[in-house]
Amino acid sequence: MEGQPVQPAPEETPRNTNPANVGLELFGYVGIEAVLDQMRIKTMKTGFEFNLMVVGQSGLGKSTMVNTLFKSKVSRKPTGPGYEEHIPKTVQLQSVTHIIEEKGVKMKLTVTDTPGFGDQINNENCWDPIIKYINEQYEKYLREEILISRKRKIPDTRVHSCVYFVPPTGHWLRPLDLEFMRRLSKIVNVVPVIAKADTLTLEERAEFKQRIQKDLKAHGISVYPQEDFDDNPDDRILNDKIRDKIPFAVVGADKEHQVNGKRVLGRKTKWGIIEVENPAHCEFPLLRDLLIRSHLQDLKDITHNVHYESYRVQRLNESNRLALSPVNGLLGKDEVESDL
C-alpha cells in the first residue's frame, strides 16, 4: 500500500464499492438543507465582486447607463455648460471601483470604461487594447493561482461581462461592431445593447433586432447567454426567452421626474417622458435583471469555468512549447493530460 501514493486507493480497497451511487431514503429529518443557510451566511460575509466593462463609441450613453444600472454615480461625468468632452487620441481604459451594499450583501463593483473606442478616423485594431486588458486580468489571476503559498481568496479582477453599445442606426451591424464582437465573444461574455433606443419606434426596433440577430448568427458570434453553456432544460427555456430579445434596446437616465404622482427615472422630452424602468417604453429592466438580479452569478461562473480555463489552457500550452524545447525532448506531454 505504501508503494502507490498517487492512486486513490490500492486495489484491495476499491474507491467505491457501489458501482452506481446508491440513492438512499432518509427516514427522518437530518438537517442537510441547513447547509444552504450556512453557505448563504458565508458568502454574505465574504462579499461579492463584479467587474463590468462598457464599450462603445463616445456619446452613446455608456456612463449614464452604468449610473442607471446601479442607481448611483458610478461614473462621474461632469455635465455642465462649457465642458468639452475630451476625446482621447487612443483607446484608454479607465476603471473605477466602488463598494456597494444592499440588505447586508456587499459587492465590490468595478466598472471599466473605454473612451476613445471607435472614435478615430482609422479604427483599425482599436479592440486590441481591450483584448489586452482582459487578458491581463486573466494573467494576474493565473499567476496568483499558480503560487505555492497562495491567498485564501484570490482577488478577482477578471472582466465578468462586457456590455457593447450598438448605435441605433436601424439598419445592420457595422463592420466595427462585427469585428469587435467576433473577437471578444471568444474571451469574455458580451452583452450587446442598442443604445439610445428612444430614437427608434417599436417596429423599427423589432426589425433592427431581427437583423442584428441574423447578422450575429451569420458570423457565428455567440453572445451571452451562450447556447453551449445551458446546463439543464429549465435553463435552456429561460435563456431562449432571453436570446429572443437580444440585443436589449435601452435608454439610460439618471434624473428623476414626476409621472402620475410617482417619481421615476426618465428622460424628459417635449413629446413625453420616457420612463426607463417601464418595460413598455424600453428594455432597461430586462438588462438590469439579466446583469444583476438573475444572471450575475452565472456570468461569473462562465467567466471562471469557461473563459478563464481556455485562457489557462492556451497559456500553459505556450509555456510548454517553450519549456519543452528539443533540450528536454518531452514533447507531447500535454496531449496526455488533455484527456477530457
Place this chain on the structure above:
Amino acid sequence: MASSEVARQLQNDNCRPLSLSGHVGFDSLPDQLVNKSVNQGFCFNILCIGETGIGKSTLIDTLFNTSFDDRVSTHFQPNVRLRAQTYELQESNVRLKLTIVNTVGFGDQINKEDSYQPIVDYIDAQFEAYLQEELKIKRSLYNYHDTRIHVCLYFISPTGHSLKTLDLLTMKNLDSKVNIIPVIAKADTISKTELQKFKIKLMSELVSNGVQIYQFPTDDETISKINATMNGHLPFAVVGSMEEMKIGNKMVKARQYPWGIVQVENENHCDFVKLREMLICTNMEDLREQTHARHYELYRRCKLEEMGFRDTGPENKPVRVPLLKGYTDSKKSISHSHASVESLQETYEAKRHEFFGELQRKEEEMRQMFVQRVKEKEAILKEAERELQAKFEHLKRLHQEERMKLEEKRKLLEDDMIAFNKRKAATELLQAQAFASTPSVSLKKDKDRKKDPGFRLELLCFDVRDHEIVNVQEQSEREKLERDRISHREFQK
C-alpha cells in the same frame, strides 16, 4: 496601432463606498449562488476511525437517519484497510453526495505500529488526486467529484481513564491533514460523573500532546455563541442506535437494557444531538472550506516545494513567455513584472523524468561497482587457486623424486645381491673344480689351492637299522593298508 494605458483611478484598498439611491437588486446574489450550488449538488466525505465493533457504522446510520451498507467485519484483518462507499441522499431540494470511509481492522493487530499509515496514505492520495486535476492543462474542476476527506470522526473507547497510545499516535499524525472531531463511543457504559472526568482528562491529554482537533468557528456572530458552547462539550459522548422504542407516545431511537432505556436523542442521556447539530446543521460548509483552504493548501504547498518549485519573490521558475512580451515591458508597476508562468504539470513531469534518470544512473553506477567487486574477488580466488595448484605440483614432484631415488637404491641393492650370489656361485664352482682335477689347474688355481687346505672331508651317512626289530602293530597296519589298496584297485577294475 493604438497603445493602451490602464489608469486605475482608485486602488483596490481604498475603494469608495457608494450609496444607492434605489433598489438595484443584487441582494439576490446569495440566492443565485445557493441555487447554483443546489443544482450542482454537494459533496461531503466523512472518515471514521475506530476499533472494530466500537459502533462507527451504527453512529453514521443514526446520524443520517438511514441505513447504509453495514457489513460487519471480523477482528482478524492482517492490516488496516480503508473502505469507501458513496451514497446519494436527498432532503427537500438538496442533493448530497455522501462518502463514508471506514477503517477496517484498526486496532486489531498485535503489532499496531503501522496502523495509522494506511489512513494517512489514503488522505494524501485524495489530496494528490485533486492536485493532479488542478494541475492539468485541460481541467474540469467544477464537476470534479471531490473525494477529499472533510471530517474525521475519531472514536475513543469508553475506558474512562485516558487516551490509548494508539489513539494519540494516530491523531497526532492526522491533525495537520484533516479536521478531527473526537467522539467517545458507546457512551452508555460511562456514568455521568465518570464522563465529566473522562472528558477533562481527554482534552488535557490532547492539549498537552499538541494535537489540534477541529474547533467550531466562532467568528460569525450568528453561530459563534452556540459554537463556543459546543467547543466546551468536546469530545462528544455518543450512543448510536437505529432501533425504535415507544416512550410515552412517541417512537424514539433508543437502546433497551434491563435497567433502563437509553434514548439517543435525549440530550440528558448523550451528546448525539449536539454532534448532529454541529456536524451537519451548523458547520458542514465550514468543514468543507477548512479542508480546502487549510489542509489542502498545506498539502499542495508541501508537495510543490518538495518537487522543487519556489515562489522566489513574485517570480516562479523563469520561463519567458514571448507572447506577453509587450505586457511585461510596460507593466513594471503591477507586481509580477517578469512574466514567468510555469506549467506546473509539465515541470512536474520534467522533474519526475529527471529523478528517474538520476535513479537509473545511480543504479547503473551501483551495478558497475558490484560487477567490479565481483571481478576483483574472482581474480583473488583464481590467484589462490593457482598457488594451491603450484604447491600441489611441487609436492608431487618432490614425491616423485623421492620415489625414484628409492627405486634406484633398491636397484642398487638388488644388483648387489645378484652380484653377491654370482660370486658365491662362482666360488662354489671353483672349489668343486679344484677338488676334481689337480694338475690341470692354472696358476690361479694353484694359488687358490695353496690357499685351500688340499683335502676334503666327506661325510657318508648310513642308515643302520636292525631289521629284526620290527614293530608288530606297525606291520599289521601296513599290511591292512596294502590289502585295502589292492582291493580298491580290483574294485575299480
